[in-house]
Structures are given as C-alpha cells and as structure tokens.
Amino acid sequence: MTERNPAVRMVEAARAWLDSLDHEQRAAAALPWPSEEERHRWYYTPTDHGGLPLLRMRPAQQSLAMQLVATGFSRAGYVTASTIMGLENVLAQVEGWQVNWGRERGRDPQMYWLRIFGEPSVHSPWSWRFGGHHVSVQHAVAGGRVVGSTPCFFGADPAESPLLGSHLLRPLGASEDLARDLVRSLDEEQAACALLAPVAPVDIVGGNRPRIGDGDMVIPLPELWRGRFTEPHLAERVESMHRGAEKQAGVQPEHHEAVKLTTAPKGLPAGRMSSDQQEQLRALLEVYLGRIPEELAEREAAKFAGDKLHNVHFAWAGGIGRGQPHYYRLQGPRLLAEYDNTQRDVNHIHTVWRDPEGDFGHDVLAHHLREFHDRG
Known part of the structure; x- marks a missing residue:
C-alpha cells in the first residue's frame, strides 16, 4: 500500500x-x-x-x-x-x-x-x-x-506541437482553454471589470521573485537568469529578445501599469459570477492546485471551498480569440496563479502557482522556528 x-x-x-x-x-x-x-x-x-x-x-x-x-x-x-x-x-x-x-x-x-x-x-x-x-x-x-x-511553475515551448493523426500535443492546454471559455462567458459589465488591458504583458508579472510585492511589474528577461551573461553575444541576445517581444506586442507603459501586481486583487471577483461561471473558475483553479499530490491538492482546494471562492478574482489582458496574445491571473487570499502566452507567435506558455504568504513554506517554518526558540 x-x-x-x-x-x-x-x-x-x-x-x-x-x-x-x-x-x-x-x-x-x-x-x-x-x-x-x-x-x-x-x-x-x-x-x-x-x-x-x-x-x-x-x-x-x-x-x-x-x-x-x-x-x-x-x-x-x-x-x-x-x-x-x-x-x-x-x-x-x-x-x-x-x-x-x-x-x-x-x-x-x-x-x-x-x-x-x-x-x-x-x-x-x-x-x-x-x-x-x-x-x-x-x-x-x-x-x-x-x-x-x-512557487510551482510549468511552461511549454512550443505550447502546441503536431502529433500523428492530426492530433496536437498541448501540455498546458487546459489552463488555456478553461480560462478562454470563462472570459468569453462574461457579460459586458463583468468583462469591463475583468479586462485589465487590451495588450498582454510578455511574461508572467511576478517573474521569479522570491517574494511577491505590491507594485511588482514584469521583470526583463536578462534578470531572470542566475547572474549575467559574460559573453557579449549572449547578453545581447537576451536583451534583444525582451525588447523585440515588447515591441512586437505593442506594450506601452500604461499596459505595464494596468497589469502590475497589487495587494488588493484586480479583476472580477467570483462573487459576481454566475454559478456556472464559478464552476468554470473552480475547474481552472484545480488545474493549478492539481499539480501536486492528491492529498496536498485536497488541502489546498479546501481553502476555496463553497463561498470561500467568492474572494478569488479573475483578470485578463490581451485578446480573447485563439491565437491572440493573452494573459490572465487568479488572485485571492493565499493565491496568485498567472498565465501568459504571447511569445513565439503565441506558442510559448508560462504558468505559475504561488502563495504570496507561504511560498517556500515561509509562514509555517517561521512559526516553527519561533516555537523552537521559545522552548529553548
């Protein structure tokens, strides 16, 4: 057993x-x-x-x-x-x-x-x-x-690849399809609340920061590596990749401002969604929580059971048509899930699930350390 x-x-x-x-x-x-x-x-x-x-x-x-x-x-x-x-x-x-x-x-x-x-x-x-x-x-x-x-990160490049028999290999397909179905189901008032910007950022906004903070914006690609490249051609390559991606996407300062992270969640709260939309949101959330062992995923899912889901916000940036650059995030108490598909002609996905208060077990381990010292 x-x-x-x-x-x-x-x-x-x-x-x-x-x-x-x-x-x-x-x-x-x-x-x-x-x-x-x-x-x-x-x-x-x-x-x-x-x-x-x-x-x-x-x-x-x-x-x-x-x-x-x-x-x-x-x-x-x-x-x-x-x-x-x-x-x-x-x-x-x-x-x-x-x-x-x-x-x-x-x-x-x-x-x-x-x-x-x-x-x-x-x-x-x-x-x-x-x-x-x-x-x-x-x-x-x-x-x-x-x-x-x-943090728990999955990406896919290519996001879609051909398989025999006219099938597609899409490792992160559910995280894309469920979210697109949800944003398309929103009425005009809901969509106005959920849409942050018409242009999507070229990466997840939180990047690989150890801690998420209020006002965080997209981290330029050269800063996502362990140290800087010493070879000039590699240093220039990552610099040009980031510049080129933002230029191609049409990202402007106001778009960065619109999608920057804030302590108060942006977007449409689940409490303002219909019951069917809430179920769609829950299914999307489970795609992220379901990455880890079932016993742990059940514990995480319990944090959003019933009306607890109402405080989770859904936010979107970019187009809603398949093949259009897009970004979304789910944010609520102890939750930040981000998704971005803009690079390589919208065939390069980044996704991450984080607990802003408990990444790396920080909150529980800090409590454990305090208890240990108090006993000592």
Whole structure:
C-alpha cells in the first residue's frame, strides 16, 4: 500500500537518492538547512538552477532522482512535467539547433537540477527543489508534513506541437482553454471589470521573485537568469529578445501599469459570477492546485471551498480569440496563479502557482522556528 503521507514518501525517496551519490555529487546536491538565500532562488529559464543536474548522474541515480520528483506531483502533474522536459528536443529543432546558451547543448532535457536543503526527516525541517527550463517545483517539510509547495511553475515551448493523426500535443492546454471559455462567458459589465488591458504583458508579472510585492511589474528577461551573461553575444541576445517581444506586442507603459501586481486583487471577483461561471473558475483553479499530490491538492482546494471562492478574482489582458496574445491571473487570499502566452507567435506558455504568504513554506517554518526558540 502506498504511504498516504506525502512527507514520508519524500523523505524515503530523498534519502535513497542522496545515499546513491558520491562525495563530489553530494557536495553539489545538498546544502545545510536553512540556506535561506539559495533556498528562495528559483528560475524558469535555461539557466543554472542550482544543485546536481541529471546530466551529472548515472542512469540509476537519475531514476532515483525522478522518483523523488514524482513524490512532489500528482500523476497528471508528473506526466505534464515529464512532457515539458521532453519538449527541449522539440524546441531545439524549432530553433534550427542553433541556440547554445553558453553550453555544449543549448536545449538539453538532462539540464534539470535537484537540490536538497537539510537532512530529509519527518521530524526536523528540510526542503527540496527541482528545476530546469520551464519546470520549477519545491516542497518544504516540517513537523511530519509538507508545509509548502509553491512557487510551482510549468511552461511549454512550443505550447502546441503536431502529433500523428492530426492530433496536437498541448501540455498546458487546459489552463488555456478553461480560462478562454470563462472570459468569453462574461457579460459586458463583468468583462469591463475583468479586462485589465487590451495588450498582454510578455511574461508572467511576478517573474521569479522570491517574494511577491505590491507594485511588482514584469521583470526583463536578462534578470531572470542566475547572474549575467559574460559573453557579449549572449547578453545581447537576451536583451534583444525582451525588447523585440515588447515591441512586437505593442506594450506601452500604461499596459505595464494596468497589469502590475497589487495587494488588493484586480479583476472580477467570483462573487459576481454566475454559478456556472464559478464552476468554470473552480475547474481552472484545480488545474493549478492539481499539480501536486492528491492529498496536498485536497488541502489546498479546501481553502476555496463553497463561498470561500467568492474572494478569488479573475483578470485578463490581451485578446480573447485563439491565437491572440493573452494573459490572465487568479488572485485571492493565499493565491496568485498567472498565465501568459504571447511569445513565439503565441506558442510559448508560462504558468505559475504561488502563495504570496507561504511560498517556500515561509509562514509555517517561521512559526516553527519561533516555537523552537521559545522552548529553548
């Protein structure tokens, strides 16, 4: 029988992986608890995410690493993450095999890093992080339970790819289709409240900030990497990519202002939606919460059960037609979910689920630390 407590599954898988590593590998893979500055770093660009990459593991070690990664996802979440990783091969072909990002293989499905902070235990606090291009997941464990599962990022580039039989591979299709159906169902008064700007930002607004703050705006692409590029052609490439994306989209200062993050949620509250629209919103929210193990997803969903959903706001920017650049977010108590599809001719999706108060388990771990010191 599978252990019902995700924290126990994580502890067992983390220990098995660490035990398989040699001294040099373990030095890269593990840091002492809490290593706060590094623990709060996360990325979704093809940069060094910190830790030990799959590329530096033997096949058996890779298997153990992925077994740990699987403990942090639902079945559907793990399949989605694995598919996104495999898209690196597709993206390389789309780009004509020309992009290198300063390394031997530019788009590499083995350049995903795993790192553990502290000693895996059901008693003392610890956490783990897995990430690479378009996947970033972290879980914090304390007191025998998982106390934090955000930020959790999924992206897809290409967002759509052809399959045999005229089918499409769309790893994040539900997050697009459910939201578009919802915005199209709004009446004129609701739409006026939900629409923030006619032009969508070229990325999620919160970016990869460790903490979300009032007034945050889109982070330029060069700042989404671990450090700055020292090679001039790479530095210029990321600069020009950001400038070109904003120019093509027609983003103006007033559009940045309209979509900037605020403590008070923008958009249409669920309390002003019909019952059918609320069910559509709930289905969309579950696409984000359903990434993590079922036991944890149920706990998160309970925060928005019944009338608690009424405080969740739905906001949209950009066009509502398929193929038009668009952005949306869900924001409410302990919730920020963002989605953006504007890049690569609207075939490049970024999505993230965050808890502005509890990312990285911050709120629970802070309470745990205070209790520990008080007892001491």
